[in-house]
Amino acid sequence: xxxxxxxxxxxxxxxxxxxxxxxxxxxxxxxxxxxxxxxxxxxxxxxxxxxxxxxxxxxxxxxxxxxxxxxxxxxxxxxxxxxxxxxxxxxxxxxxxxxxxxxxxxxxxxxxxxxxxx
Amino acid sequence: xxxxxxxxxxxxxxxxxxxxxxxxxxxxxxxxxxxxxxxxxxxxxxxxxxxxxxxxxxxxxxxxxxxxxxxxxxxxxxxxxxxxxxxxxxxxxxxxxxxxxxxxxxx
Numbered sequence: 234x235x236x237x238x239x240x241x242x243x244x245x246x247x248x249x250x251x252x253x254x255x256x257x258x259x260x261x262x263x264x265x266x267x268x269x270x271x272x273x274x275x276x277x278x279x280x281x282x283x284x285x286x287x288x289x290x291x292x293x294x295x296x297x298x299x300x301x302x303x304x305x306x307x308x309x310x311x312x313x314x315x316x317x318x319x320x321x322x323x324x325x326x327x328x329x330x331x332x333x334x335x336x337x338x339x340x341x342x343x344x345x346x347x348x349x350x351x
Numbered sequence: 352x353x354x355x356x357x358x359x360x361x362x363x364x365x366x367x368x369x370x371x372x373x374x375x376x377x378x379x380x381x382x383x384x385x386x387x388x389x390x391x392x393x394x395x396x397x398x399x400x401x402x403x404x405x406x407x408x409x410x411x412x413x414x415x416x417x418x419x420x421x422x423x424x425x426x427x428x429x430x431x432x433x434x435x436x437x438x439x440x441x442x443x444x445x446x447x448x449x450x451x452x453x454x455x456x457x458x
Contacts, residue, residue, distance in 0.1 A: 280448065339397040
């Protein structure tokens with residue numbers, strides 16, 4: 234069974250940083266790209282970025298809204314994906330999900346709430 | 352960036368009725384489109400991929416069609432558990448993008 238367990242959310246002030254983790258099991262983590270998707274309160278999902286597998290150079294893609302502030306990384310030895318968020322803004326407030334990507338997102342973490350507020 | 356426009360924003364229907372949801376892409380995306388269902392407090396659930404293929408376990412009342420820029424999700428006869436928000440998502444190009452959703456509510 235595919236499982237994605239997220240951790241690391243919480244309340245931070247604008248300008249601060251936060252790192253989210255996504256610990257996975259039940260699938261060949263190293264073979265999959267991993268994406269992060271967020272959903273602001275009352276809004277639709279927003280894809281924010283992904284990291285490809287080692288076979289594809291662990292290259293990354295980001296949405297314009299987070300490029301230069303957020304960094305996605307992975308540790309294949311532990312089957313964990315990370316989302317490092319810097320220079321957080323109030324508009325980054327959302328539930329953040331990790332999900333393996335096979336063009337689509339058919340397994341999701343439980344979501345972790347990030348609140349950016351002074 | 353490919354923008355997905357969903358219509359209508361809200362669909363008010365009764366159980367047993369047919370629901371037709373639309374998703375239009377700002378540029379052609381071939382068949383690179385999926386549909387998701389989301390209920391309050393839950394992550395989105397993939398229903399349809401590649402425009403018309405049902406995910407294993409999804410009831411046959413859900414069907415997808417379309418290609419290029421115009422896509423449709425049809426629910427042939429609404430069950431009580433189908434009242435939710437539906438999103439389309441494209442993977443034709445980066446960045447991936449979702450539509451803003453159609454809420455199917457009970458009339």
